[in-house]
Amino acid sequence: xxxxxxxxxxxxxxxxxxxxxxxxxxxxxxxxxxxxxxxxxxxxxxxxxxxxxxxxxxxxxxxxxxxxxxxxxxxxxxxxxxxxxxxxxxxxxxxxxxxxxxxxxxxxxxxxxxxxxxxxxxxxxxxx
Amino acid sequence: xxxxxxxxxxxxxxxxxxxxxxxxxxxxxxxxxxxxxxxxxxxxxxxxxxxxxxxxxxxxxxxxxxxxxxxxxxxxxxxxxxxxxxxxxxxxxxxxxxxxxxxxxxxxxxxxxxxxxxxxxxxxxxxx
Numbered sequence: 001x002x003x004x005x006x007x008x009x010x011x012x013x014x015x016x017x018x019x020x021x022x023x024x025x026x027x028x029x030x031x032x033x034x035x036x037x038x039x040x041x042x043x044x045x046x047x048x049x050x051x052x053x054x055x056x057x058x059x060x061x062x063x064x065x066x067x068x069x070x071x072x073x074x075x076x077x078x079x080x081x082x083x084x085x086x087x088x089x090x091x092x093x094x095x096x097x098x099x100x101x102x103x104x105x106x107x108x109x110x111x112x113x114x115x116x117x118x119x120x121x122x123x124x125x126x127x128x
Numbered sequence: 129x130x131x132x133x134x135x136x137x138x139x140x141x142x143x144x145x146x147x148x149x150x151x152x153x154x155x156x157x158x159x160x161x162x163x164x165x166x167x168x169x170x171x172x173x174x175x176x177x178x179x180x181x182x183x184x185x186x187x188x189x190x191x192x193x194x195x196x197x198x199x200x201x202x203x204x205x206x207x208x209x210x211x212x213x214x215x216x217x218x219x220x221x222x223x224x225x226x227x228x229x230x231x232x233x234x235x236x237x238x239x240x241x242x243x244x245x246x247x248x249x250x251x252x253x254x255x256x
Contacts, residue, residue, distance in 0.1 A: 035220050036241035066224075068203060070196040075203055077224065077237075092163050094222035094239040096194075096205065109205075111222040111239035113164035 003099035004067065007074040010097075010105060015060045019050050027104040036114040046108075056125070057082035057089075072099050080112075084124035091117050131227035132195070135202040138225075138233060143188045147178045155232040164242040174236075184253070185210035185217075200227050208240075212252040219245050 001009065006025055013022035023043050026032075032046045033039040040049060054060055059082075066077040074097040082089040091112055098107040129137065134153055141150035151171050154160075160174045161167040168177060182188055187210075194205040202225040210217040219240055226235040 036244060068196060068198040068201065070198070073196065075196060092239065094224070096222070111220065112241070113239075113243075114241050115243055116164060 001103045002069075003072050003074050003097070003103075004069050006099045006103050006105065007076070007097045011062050011064070014050065014054070015062055017054050017060060019047060019054065022050065023047050025103070025105055026108070027100060027106045030105055031107050031109075033107070033109040035109065035111045053082075056084055056121075058085075059083035072101075073097065074099065084121070085127055087124050087127065089117070089120040089124055091120075129231045130197075131200050131202050131225070131231075132197050134227045134231050134233060135204070135225045139190050139192070142178065142182070143190055145182050145188060147175060147182065150178065151175050153231070153233055154236070155228060155234045158233055159235050159237075161235070161237040163237065163239045181210075184212055184249075186213075187211035200229075201225065202227065212249070213255055215252050215255065217245070217248040217252055219248075 010022050010025045023046055026043055026046055028043055029041060030043065030046055031039055031041055032049065040046060061081040063079040063081065064076050065079060068075045076095045078093045078095055080091045080093050094111040096109040097105055100106050138150050138153045151174055154171055154174055156171055157169060158171065158174055159167055159169055160177065168174060189209040191207040191209065192204050193207060196203045204223045206221045206223055208219045208221050222239040224237040225233055228234050
């Protein structure tokens with residue numbers, strides 16, 4: 001698989017909430033960096049964070065609005081959408097992924113505005 | 129100038145607080161999008177926003193940690209640093225710039241965490 005194919009398979013697994021399949025595409029020492037918070041290293045931390053992000057959503061759609069590839073790096077602008085109750089939480093993200101020669105993701109860094117996430121999560125959780 | 133050179137000149141002008149020189153590299157109808165807040169269209173809005181961001185800083189350094197070019201698009205991971213009083217405010221950003229054939233920036237979209245900015249700005253303003 002090319003780096004772009006690896007990232008596409010990773011995101012599809014996340015959308016289908018197949019967390020183990022997503023994590024299998026991550027290097028054991030992956031650096032998973034949500035920029036507003038502390039970076040996480042390794043598959044266990046990645047698994048727990050994905051469970052946390054996906055847990056409250058009945059559906060998940062991460063729409064790729066633009067994608068760029070530079071060597072082993074894949075960059076995307078995404079709209080990460082989570083269905084909570086009857087409504088969709090929408091979070092614009094800029095994602096940077098590095099993929100090694102074995103097709104494993106060694107770095108995943110997402111830039112986003114935490115308050116944009118928390119404000120919607122709080123409103124939708126109150127509603128449901 | 130190549131798109132990368134245009135973006136480099138734009139960022140250097142910002143660091144040197146030569147706002148008019150920066151804005152001259154922007155298309156008159158530039159879409160300037162700080163993702164956590166509402167997009168701005170045009171040079172006047174760009175000027176006002178840059179004045180606001182740069183106004184309280186005695187020094188400005190926007191460190192480019194990684195840069196990628198895909199056709200007329202330039203992408204960078206930056207650490208935007210603003211010296212406020214005796215301390216530096218540091219804001220990690222992912223920037224996406226589109227540059228047209230005349231070497232003018234038609235789109236500037238920055239992903240960052242607003243709270244990371246506001247929390248530091250508030251602490252440093254109290255201090256000074």
